[in-house]
Amino acid sequence: xxxxxxxxxxxxxxxxxxxxxxxxxxxxxxxxxxxxxxxxxxxxxxxxxxxxxxxxxxxxxxxxxxxxxxxxxxxxxxxxxxxxxxxxxxxxxxxxxxxxxxxxxxxxxxxxxxxxxxxxxxxxxxxxxxxxxxxxxxxxxxxxxxxxxxxxxxxxxxxxxxxxxxxxxxxxxxxxxxxxxxxxxxxxxxxxxxxxxxxxxxxxxxxxxxxxxxxxxxxxxxxxxxxxxxxxxxxxxxxxxxxxxxxxxxx
Numbered sequence: 231x232x233x234x235x236x237x238x239x240x241x242x243x244x245x246x247x248x249x250x251x252x253x254x255x256x257x258x259x260x261x262x263x264x265x266x267x268x269x270x271x272x273x274x275x276x277x278x279x280x281x282x283x284x285x286x287x288x289x290x291x292x293x294x295x296x297x298x299x300x301x302x303x304x305x306x307x308x309x310x311x312x313x314x315x316x317x318x319x320x321x322x323x324x325x326x327x328x329x330x331x332x333x334x335x336x337x338x339x340x341x342x343x344x345x346x347x348x349x350x351x352x353x354x355x356x357x358x359x360x361x362x363x364x365x366x367x368x369x370x371x372x373x374x375x376x377x378x379x380x381x382x383x384x385x386x387x388x389x390x391x392x393x394x395x396x397x398x399x400x401x402x403x404x405x406x407x408x409x410x411x412x413x414x415x416x417x418x419x420x421x422x423x424x425x426x427x428x429x430x431x432x433x434x435x436x437x438x439x440x441x442x443x444x445x446x447x448x449x450x451x452x453x454x455x456x457x458x459x460x461x462x463x464x465x466x467x468x469x470x471x472x473x474x475x476x477x478x479x480x481x
Contacts, residue, residue, distance in 0.1 A: 232346060235276060236262040237269035237292070238284035238311055243332065247282055247311075250339045257343065266290030273299055274465045278306050280346050282330070285312040298462055300325055301422050307346055367414065369395055369402035376402075380418035384451050386411050386428040398451060421470065423447060423459040437471065 234257055236244045244262045251257045260276045263269040267289040273281060281299075285292040296308055310329040327349065328342050367378040382397045388408055395402045395411070404411070412420070412428055419431045429447055436448040438456070445459045445467065459467050 232257050233278045234259050235278040235281045239264045239287045266295045281306045384433045388426045
């Protein structure tokens with residue numbers, strides 16, 4: 231089943247998409263949104279497989295929503311909906327898989343869904359391969375390559391345009407980018423909490439309320455490192471630790 235979120239500030243467009251998608255047996259529409267802010271909230275909470283996202287909406291634009299969503303651990307496939315081809319081309323810069331030009335028809339919807347079915351299948355097969363051959367991260371130390379298991383890693387961070395991998399005993403400089411490491415570690419319980427930090431969820435000791443609704447993560451390392459969670463990722467943090475936050479709010 232392909233779960234779908236619709237985000238367009240034109241109700242008629244949402245209704246048309248809803249009608250065409252409802253003809254497909256393996257599609258389930260979760261909800262429809264009429265602003266970028268609402269779309270971001272629903273993507274974070276509902277975790278759809280596919281989002282039809284209008285580029286021009288009240289609040290956050292579709293492109294702004296996409297840039298934020300690309301930092302999520304569980305990212306949906308994005309299809310931009312727009313009346314302007316020039317805007318649609320911008321979508322490919324933020325990893326959209328396709329775009330719909332208004333007005334659209336049934337054939338275009340079917341083609342997009344077929345593409346999504348293939349991508350989901352590829353993703354499932356890739357996940358099976360990764361589980362069979364566990365990810366290893368290679369780093370260099372004293373002219374030799376060392377192989378790290380993901381669970382040895384406490385955090386990954388960037389500083390002065392360089393990227394480092396920190397374990398309990400060492401900190402390694404790596405040639406990989408944060409984005410490349412995020413991709414390699416996404417199936418190993420890591421969380422992008424800030425544009426400069428990726429942390430191992432199993433290495434978090436405490437979540438400390440900070441200012442303006444943000445949080446600090448106290449890590450289980452010798453230095454008792456504290457990492458800030460930017461506002462962009464607070465909703466995802468609360469979703470990951472929802473039982474903890476629910477328990478805290480009930481006290």
